[in-house]
Structures are given as structure tokens and as C-alpha cells.
Amino acid sequence: MRLRFVLSSLVVLAFLAATTVFAQTGGVPVPREQTVVVDTDTTYTVFDGGNLRVPGGSQWGSGYHQLANEWNWYFNYATGEEILWRITGWDYNDDHTVLTLHVRDGVNWNDGHPFTAHDIVFHIEMLQQHPELIGHGLARDQIVSARAVDDLTAELTLAAPNPRFHQNYRMWGSALGEIVAKHVWEGQDPTTFRNWPPVETGPYVLHSVHQDLNMFVWEQRDDYWGWDVLGGQSGPRYVVYRMAPPADINLSEVVQGEVDAPLPHLFAWHLVQAAQALSDHVVIAPFTDPNPIGIYAFNVTTELFQHREARWAIAMLFDREKLASLYPAAESSTPAPFPWPAPNWGVMQRFVPIAERVMERLEQDYDLVFEYDPQRAGELLDSLGFVMDGRFRVTPSGERLQVVLLSRPATAMEEFYLTQDLVEELRNIGVDATIRTVDPGAHADFLRSGDYDIAPGWIEGWSAWTGDLFTGMDNWRWARDQVITDWVWPVNPERDALLDQLSQVLPDDPGADELYEEALYHFVLDMVQIPVAEKVFVQTFSNRYWTGWPTEDDMWQVPYQWWPAFKFVLFGLTPVQ
């Protein structure tokens, strides 16, 4: 009996000893010291797709969008610098109906073929011919024709004058900018073609896919065309994108240097602090996200919110300092300075004086101030006839005033907190406010239904992406489907006329500032959206294997590891000796 027990124990111990060898081999299939490991929160389901033009055609968070695929030009939003990449510039004719794109000489696809103007033209024509492709409507409606003047010059004839059309070719501009390789895609059915391994112009090619390990491995190209532009090859040999573990395990991995760039959405602020306390290898790079949290939309067709004074009353119910400080531990934040999406990015600084003048004028003209003032909010509602009757306010016809707020559940923490706070503030001034909680997947459906009064949420930072305040003010008119626009875009012909005028003017044009100021004046007066707090993602890096990351003190590039511009961060890294 005793002998059997001893033998059994020895077998178990031998098993543990034998298998422990594997536990020490590390978590990546390539040399760790030559690799940057990046976390994502995505559950991978596409392991063989490099087709951005169909749903499910590529895997977000796999590194494909960040390392292989490229855009034509970028902003360095941290510094405001414009980075011309695959193109060296653009021109318009006098009436902005013809856009000429100048392709950089020497750009090549990762199979060695040159990237030319013919690729740009082929991509446009492919989109125009296939209504199943994302980007079809844009190419069909806004481009009349495209031609390659020569290998390095593409000429696009537009359907209407548009001095901002080149923005389509900027990072995350539109489907037009994600150009495919003509020599690869020609003759293929683009609605089913996988483009895998991906033929792209980016600095990394696919090394291996590990479906069972939720991992994509990318290897640096020695023949990358960009090395000439950068003045030499740099950055890690390999980059691994992988699904992140739960928070506690992620913390251990960061502390031990097993991951170089965790995802801020998962690696919350308290984890960052813990990691810094436990390791000397952790550096942080907090950066403002372009999408502030606030009131995403009002239903401007309701009895109450058809009045801009009522929307201003809501703006005055936000104690932005408090809400910014109460932000969930995942992020720090700052109060939004003006009532439109304007993070403190380099590209937006030029509009700050304009905004300050607008706020002064609104105070002088209408006694409207963008600050926490519940008493004034109540007075505004009184002035509209929504007066107190007992505990609650009533409508001018004598019915109890009820307001429904549309909110995603507590999993969308910032939105949920903000909504709770607003409900409390509304009740304090006698408004019977309730929350309708909807699943994130159904949020757009509810927006489209118009069955709500106020929809808190993330406000898309259109202005920041383009570096142009106009796009932020104009977004409801073109970024959304008409059904939603009808609910949320207040009627104001004067404002729309100014935006029409501004659509033909660029920020640097003579007299542009006055026009921007007038348009902004009417836009803020209408209080279409209310940014409350600007989210700051604290991107964390480990410098156990790599140094040169952007940091709090030296934010030389946007640090976010899920952005396509992350390759510029990688170019700046050097291995720890």
C-alpha cells in the first residue's frame, strides 16, 4: 500500500517536473528580446483576412491595421505635425472640383511591386463598381472619375466642390484611403477575396498566426520603402498582438515584462499605479482621447428640447470638474473647456481663441455661460413655461414634465455615471427624469427610433481627426443616417447657411477665422451636443526590453497602441542592452 502511494506520488512529481520545462519557455514564439508584445481586448474570429472592404474581412486588434496596412498621410496629433507618407502632397484646381494626389516615389508593396497612382485609381473604380463594398457610396456619389496622369500622379474629378476631400486619404479618413494593390486584386472578386497573407505597403509582414493562442506575429520588412524616408531601419524585429488576460494576470505580466504595451481600456489606472509600485520598468504616457463623454444627442423634436434654452439648461447641470474627478479608475480625465469636442490636441489649438470669443459673445448677448449653475438652469425652464407644481415641474399644458435618458448599462461606466449624475441633477430642479438602459448593440437602433429625450455617450471627435473645427460642427449632416439627423439636428437655417459657406473655406484661407467664429457662435448657441469630460487614456509601456516610448514628459507621438500611427512609435524604439 505504502509502496503504491510512493510510486503514485513519484509519477505526479515527474509529470510536474517534465511539464514545468514548458512553462519557462515564455509566451511568444519568437525571440522575446527582439519582440514588442501588444495586448488587445478583441476575441479573434478572423485569422485569414486582409480585406477591409467587407464586414468580417479583417481582424481588428490583430496588428494588421497597425503594422501591415498603411494610410497615405497622417497627423501627429500630439504635436500637430502633418506626416506625408505614401503621398507627398495634394493640389486642387481653383473651384475645388479636381484633386491631384502626388504619390511618393519609391513606395512599394511588400511583394516588391511599386505603389503607384494606378493603384489609387483602381481602388476608386473597384469601389464604384461593387455596391457590396464599404466605401461604395462615397466613391460613387463624390467622385465622377479618376485617372492616373502618370505613375506618381492621380487626378480625381469630384462631383461637387470640396476643398477637404484629401482628408479621405488621411489615417482613418475613409474607405477611399485604404488602397488595395491593383496587381493583386485585379481579376479577383473583391467581395470574397481574402488578401492573405496581406499584400500591403506597411513595415511588417505576417510571420505566423496562432489561432489556439489568440496571437498574431508580425516580422519587420528589410525592404520597407519607409526606411529611406526615415533615414534607416529601426524598431523591433517582431511585433506580437495577442488577446489580453484578465486584469490581475495582466498586472503580473506587465510587472514581469511579459507584455510591452497593455491596452489602457483593460489596464485600468489602479493597475497602472500598482505596476509602477511593483516595477521600475513601467512608464506611462497619458494622452487625451478625441472623443469626450457628454450629451451625444438631444431629441430636438420633443416639447422641451425643441427649445435651445432647455438644452442650455442641461449644459448647466453638469459639474464638469466633479464629473471629471469622479471618472472611473480606468482613466483620468479633464473637464471639457468648451461646448464642442475640442481636446487639447496640437491640431486644435488654433481654434481656442475663436472659441473664447464665442463664449464671451454668448454671455453678452444671451447671458448664457457654460458652467455649472442649477439655479440658472431652473430659471431657463421657468422661462419656457415648464414651472414647478408641487415636487415636479409641469409642461405648459399642465402635465408632469418627464425626461427619458438613453444609456448603455453600467459596463459603459463613464456614460452610466454621467447619466446617473444628470438624473439626480434633473430631479433636484423638479424634472421627473428616468433612465432607459439599452444594450450597446441596440443603442443605434434606439437612437434611430427617437424614443428618448437625451442620449448621453461618446461624442465623435470629428474636429480633432481632421484638425478642422468645421467637421465637428457639420458632422450630423453627413456622418449619420438621415433618420437620426432628423431627431437630433435642430432647425436653424442661419447656422446651416454658415456651415454651407464654411464647407468651401479652409482654416488657412483669408477671412476664415471670422466665418469659423460666426458658425461656431450659432452652433454653440444651439447646444447640439455637450462635451463634459475629456477622457485620458493612460497608455502604459514596459521598458524592460525596449526604450524610447513616448512618455508623460516627452509626448513625441500619440502613444496609443491600437492606432495605425503606432508604427511611428515602434520606429522610435531601441532595445535595452
Added chain:
Amino acid sequence: VPPPGGTAIIMPRLLLWYATRLVNYAVVFLVAFTIVFFFLRLMPGNPIDAYVETLAQMGYRIDAMGETVQIYKERFGLDRSLPEQYVRTLRQVFLEFDLGISFLSYPNQVGTLILPRLPWSLWLLGTATVIAWLLGILAGTFVGWKQGTRFDSAVYAVAIALAQVPQYLVALLLVLFFSYGIAIFPSGGAYAANVVRGLNLEFVLSVLHHTVLPAASIVIVSALFWLLTTRALTISILGEDYILFAEAKGLRKFRVLNRYILRNTLLPQVTGFAVSLAFIVNGFFLIEWIFRYPGIGTLLVAAVGQRDFNVVQGIIILSIFTVLTANLIVDLLYPLIDPRIRTGGRRS
């Protein structure tokens, strides 16, 4: 001794038993499928709109996408009325054995997403379920047999407390201790990244090594559940006359435990075991997520989030199929295990 009337009476009774079970199987399958179908479709949202919304949040311009959106709605049958969608899906699934196209991985078939993950879920959860059941039954019978002793009281108290601990918490504690405390087991994955997948010793050992912690997370809590239920069964059996008779006959204790108690606790536990085993095709999201295990659970959660009806439906149909089939098999085996069913309760 054959029953009165002999096999001539037993056979029609058995056939009727089997026929009833098969009809039940078909009806329950259809009803379950119908509930799942309408439950999914009646949820607000659909995969196409969710996808467009994601594009908008990423900063893409989504104007002028109306025609493209409409095409995909047609392709996934979302432009039709609900009854039309139901009939179409019914025909597709049951006559053509086609689970449809995945939206998450368009234009791949749903099967291409489910099949690579299924073996991992079956392996991890199957192994854990079997081990937990065996341990629980053996330990539960033994503890029940020791009813009233200090040993029984101690084990019972510990089991009651630990059986309520969520498996994910056990999983986290195991990882923090065994992966980062004494560092003898990996914190995640199905096997080491530098191992070549295939039928080789290195791979097999690596899979076993990576299975230990996730399986242990499930086994620890599940085994305690089986222990508690088996203990209760054992205690009730201990009061039966035949146990008293066996002891009075002077049989050895081990023989009483093995032949008279353990065998009688097995029968009711077999049904529960079969159902538990059938559920393994669902995967176990939390455990898979914590250990980054490539099972069905994480796929199911991702598909629900993206409203990928076909994938969710495919996984649930698979689950319904296995649960019902496991029950059917147990039902069909019952007459072999329990003679009372064979004879309709007549004494033989």
C-alpha cells in the same frame, strides 16, 4: 425468473418507451430551436447596424452606406419578415444541415468558427467534468458513509463553504499562486507558443501542462458539488433495509460500501453527469477568458456582442443537440440499468 407473460410483454413496453423518448426528443428540439430563434431576433439590434456603428465610432464616415447595408441585410435574410426568416432558417438548418454564414468572419461558414474551438472545449471541460464527477462521487460516498463522525463534519463544512466559491475566483487564485507565485504552471493559452502543434510528445506534454490550472479551477468547485449531493444520497441509502441486512449478514465494510452503497448512489448521479457532460460544448466563458483558452465560450460571447445570429444560433443548436442527445442516451440506457423500467415496475 421471467416476468408473467415473459419477453412478449416486455418488448412492446420497451418499444413504446423508446418511441416516446424519440418523439419527445424531436419535439423538444424543435421547440428549443424556435425559442432560441425568436429570442435572438427579438433582441434589439442586428449585426449589420452594430458593425456600421463600430465603423462610426472608429472615425469612419458612414454616410452613403445605405445601399451597402441593404445588400448585407438581404444576404443575411434580415430584410424579410420574422416568420419568413424562421422558415428559411428551419429549412437551412434541418434540411440542408447548413448553419449559415458568419458575420464576424464573413464570408466564412459558421462551422469554420465553431469547429476549431470545439475540440478545446471538449478536452478541457470534458476532462474536468469527468474528473470532478469521479472524485465527487467517490469522496461523497465515503464521507456519507462516515456520517456523524468528525471527519464527516469537517469535510461537510469545508465543502459547503468552497462549493459556493465562483470558479473564476478559484482560477485567479490558482494562476496567481502557481503561475506567478511558484511559477510551475503557465498562466494561459492552450499550449506554449514555441511548441509545434501536431502529434508529438512536446506538444502533448505542453497541452497537458496548460490544462492543469484551468481544469483544476473547474474540478475543485464541481467536485465539491458532486461530493455534497452524493453524500446526501449515501446518507439516505444508509437507512435502507438492505444495508442493514448486508451488515447483519456480516459482509465486509468495503464490500457494503462498494456493492451496496456506491452502486445505488450512481444511478441518480448518472443523469446529472450526462447533462453536465452535454453542456461542455457551450464552453465556459470565464475560465476560457481567464486562461485565454481557445474554446467555444469566448466565441459565443463575442458573437452575442456583435449580434452574429448565425454563430450564436449554431453554438446553441449544438448545445441543444448534445444536451438532448445525452438525455436520450441516458433514457435509452435506463432500461438496461434499472430492471423496474424494463418490466414496468413488476417484480421479476
